[in-house]
Amino acid sequence: EIVLTQSPGTLSLSPGERATLSCRASQTVSSSYLAWYQQKPGQAPRLLIYGASSRATGIPDRFSGSGSGTDFTLTISRLEPEDFAVYYCQQYGSSPVYSFGQGTKLEIK
Amino acid sequence: QVQLQESGPGLVKPSETLSLTCTVSDVSISRFYWSWIRQPPGKGLEWIAYIYYSGSTNYNPSLKSRVTISVDTSKNQFSLKLSSVTAADTAVYYCARDNPTPRGTPASYFDYWGQGTLVTVSS
Numbered sequence: 180e181i182v183l184t185q186s187p188g189t190l191s192l193s194p195g196e197r198a199t200l201s202c203r204a205s206q207t208v209s210s211s212y213l214a215w216y217q218q219k220p221g222q223a224p225r226l227l228i229y230g231a232s233s234r235a236t237g238i239p240d241r242f243s244g245s246g247s248g249t250d251f252t253l254t255i256s257r258l259e260p261e262d263f264a265v266y267y268c269q270q271y272g273s274s275p276v277y278s279f280g281q282g283t284k285l286e287i288k
Numbered sequence: 289q290v291q292l293q294e295s296g297p298g299l300v301k302p303s304e305t306l307s308l309t310c311t312v313s314d315v316s317i318s319r320f321y322w323s324w325i326r327q328p329p330g331k332g333l334e335w336i337a338y339i340y341y342s343g344s345t346n347y348n349p350s351l352k353s354r355v356t357i358s359v360d361t362s363k364n365q366f367s368l369k370l371s372s373v374t375a376a377d378t379a380v381y382y383c384a385r386d387n388p389t390p391r392g393t394p395a396s397y398f399d400y401w402g403q404g405t406l407v408t409v410s411s
Contacts, residue, residue: 229399
């Protein structure tokens with residue numbers, strides 16, 4: 180089983196700042212199979228990034244994904260007020276075929 | 289716009305079976321992979337199972353012995369049954385869609401989600 184560990188657990192930043200969120204896998208994950216989601220309170224997760232670096236439809240270009248192997252990163256270049264939320268990474272492939280990281284909470288400083 | 293809507297009892301007694309249905313609108317349930325994912329209050333996401341429109345299934349090993357997923361293409365719905373529930377199964381349950389690749393395997397990410405339904409296990 181591949182375990183995804185996200186860091187930091189909580190990130191406190193101000194609007195306009197750059198956010199860097201990390202997702203580390205316990206085993207190699209194919210870059211094709213790493214996704215990122217944003218979840219706001221009371222809402223379902225929203226797909227941001229798939230294939231490690233491809234933005235989903237309608238996602239602003241301030242969101243970008245990178246990484247390979249066991250280390251992946253979600254970067255938000257300039258935080259907008261609506262970006263403060265919880266972010267999850269997700270892998271596909273190892274049993275269970277889908278698994279998620281524990282999440283990073285991005286909060287307003 | 290693809291829409292997914294979960295439905296089912298919000299309260300289930302311990303040791304009983306949790307049953308949920310996801311109704312898919314504005315797209316045929318055929319050709320896609322459909323999953324159930326849950327989130328205990330204040331916690332992270334856990335994938336439960338998927339079903340392909342053809343009936344092919346895959347389960348999370350941690351839940352496999354208690355889970356059944358099924359699809360009804362005539363109603364454009366798929367369903368989840370989770371048996372012998374305990375308080376640990378209290379969660380928001382989401383249904384979600386994954387796309388098939390040209391090879392027919394899941395594309396690996398969930399592009400559409402239902403709004404989620406809270407199921408509480410309590411006597």
